[in-house]
Structure formats: structure tokens, C-alpha cells
Amino acid sequence: MxxxxxxxxxxxxxxxxxxxxxxxxxxxxxxxxxxxxxxxxxxxxxxxxxxxxxxxxxxxxxxxxxxxxxxxxxxxxxxxxxxxxxxxxxxxxxxxxxxxxxxxxxxGLPAIAVDTHVQRISNRLDLVRTRRPTDTEVGLMAILPRHAWKDMNHLLVALGQTICRPRQPLCSACPLSRLCPRRGVPREKSK
Missing domain, CATH: 1.10.340.30 (Hypothetical protein; domain 2)
Structure with a gap:
């Protein structure tokens, strides 16, 4: 490679x-x-x-x-x-x-890249309760093992682009739905 x-x-x-x-x-x-x-x-x-x-x-x-x-x-x-x-x-x-x-x-050094997807999903999963990417980075580094840091961005970006979108997330299709408190997920309006 x-x-x-x-x-x-x-x-x-x-x-x-x-x-x-x-x-x-x-x-x-x-x-x-x-x-x-x-x-x-x-x-x-x-x-x-x-x-x-x-x-x-x-x-x-x-x-x-x-x-x-x-x-x-x-x-x-x-x-x-x-x-x-x-x-x-x-x-x-x-x-x-x-x-x-x-x-x-x-x-190949340990680091967590926090973009809007990582920020949003980390908060929805209640891994952190932050507003700023820097605080999210620090919070995730405190709870995740170092070997997982590199992959965190790719995994959460993929999830955020396809399932855990900012609006109208596809919670029923989410592999983390049983673990997710859905913090910050917009509630569906009743008809």
C-alpha cells in the first residue's frame, strides 16, 4: 500500500x-x-x-x-x-x-477531526454536550481510546451524510438507534 x-x-x-x-x-x-x-x-x-x-x-x-x-x-x-x-x-x-x-x-498520529457531522452526532449520542468543535474534540479525546480517534471522523461523517442528517434524520435506519437518546433531533410534527 x-x-x-x-x-x-x-x-x-x-x-x-x-x-x-x-x-x-x-x-x-x-x-x-x-x-x-x-x-x-x-x-x-x-x-x-x-x-x-x-x-x-x-x-x-x-x-x-x-x-x-x-x-x-x-x-x-x-x-x-x-x-x-x-x-x-x-x-x-x-x-x-x-x-x-x-x-x-x-x-498516523492520534487526532480527532471534528466537523459539523462529528459535532452534531456526538451531541445527539450524548457523548458530549458541547457547542464548539474544540470542546467536542477535547470531550471525545477524554472518553474514546486513542486507537479509535483516527476512524471517528470517517465513521461519523458517513453516518451524518446518509442517516443522521441535520434535518429529518433516518433514525429507523440507524445502527445506533438503540443507544441513541436523540438529543437535539427535531421532533416530528403531528398532523
Whole structure:
């Protein structure tokens, strides 16, 4: 099995925010066909990047920040993606979710990436009672074994996209329905 490429994981994770997975995958493939490394990406024109990554969410903003991110990798880390949360958070466009994805999937380090699905489902399952993703991350880290952290995002995102949706969740189809207190699930209106 090929080794994960932290650079590709980082760039794809940045592109993925507010974007559906198939759109992210296609945009990432187009971008990497023109810029497969930080040095090349650092020299790519933002207008060209816009065309390559459209229609990802906030594509104009991401097209401006990606060359800056790549330049930082070249200038500060000799084209290597940092291996710590603190250093990753220094990069433009990188928040805790993206940094956690890089740490867990790029380097195999324990981290929990909290997005809207993880936030919503963790609260519905009563694993945490939080409003902010950072608090959810801390809460989940306190109750879950470290070996489960990496898979938590994938599992809950898949559940959130298909069954435990924000509105009209399909509780009857949920594999966790017997364990779920359904905290925060909108009640069905009586007719």
C-alpha cells in the first residue's frame, strides 16, 4: 500500500471545507495534475488555481491562500508538512479540523477531526454536550481510546451524510438507534 502523502492530504483537506467529497476529489486531482509539490504550487497563479479547483466552496479564497500555504512549506519547513498541531495551525487556511486530518491520515498520529457531522452526532449520542468543535474534540479525546480517534471522523461523517442528517434524520435506519437518546433531533410534527 502506498505511503500517505501529507502534502496531498493537507491540500485536499483545505479544499474539502464546505465542499462535498466527490467535488473535493475531482478538484484535488485537477490541482495535483498541475502542482504535485509545494514548490510548484507556490508559483501557481491564483487565477489558474481558481479554474482548477472550481466548484469547491470558497474557491476564490482557497485559490489565494494555497500558494501562500505552499510558500510557507517551502520557506519554513523545506517543503515538508509540519507534524505538530501548533505548526500546522500557523499555515493559512488550516484550522484544527484540517490539522487533525493531516496528523491522523498523513502521519498516523492520534487526532480527532471534528466537523459539523462529528459535532452534531456526538451531541445527539450524548457523548458530549458541547457547542464548539474544540470542546467536542477535547470531550471525545477524554472518553474514546486513542486507537479509535483516527476512524471517528470517517465513521461519523458517513453516518451524518446518509442517516443522521441535520434535518429529518433516518433514525429507523440507524445502527445506533438503540443507544441513541436523540438529543437535539427535531421532533416530528403531528398532523
Amino acid at each position: 502506498p505511503q500517505p502523502d501529507p502534502f496531498r492530504i493537507l491540500v485536499s483537506a483545505v479544499l474539502s471545507t464546505r465542499t462535498q467529497d466527490p467535488v473535493t476529489a475531482a478538484a484535488s486531482a485537477r490541482l495535483f495534475s498541475r502542482a504535485a509539490d509545494p514548490r510548484t504550487l507556490s508559483h501557481l497563479n491564483p487565477t489558474r488555481i481558481q479554474k482548477l479547483i472550481y466548484p469547491v466552496g470558497f474557491y476564490r479564497t482557497k485559490a489565494r491562500l494555497l500558494p501562500r500555504l505552499a510558500r510557507m512549506l517551502v520557506e519554513r519547513w523545506d517543503e515538508e508538512v509540519p507534524r505538530t498541531m501548533a505548526e500546522l495551525l500557523e499555515l493559512p487556511g488550516v484550522g484544527r479540523k484540517v490539522a487533525s486530518i493531516v496528523l491522523s491520515h498523513g502521519y
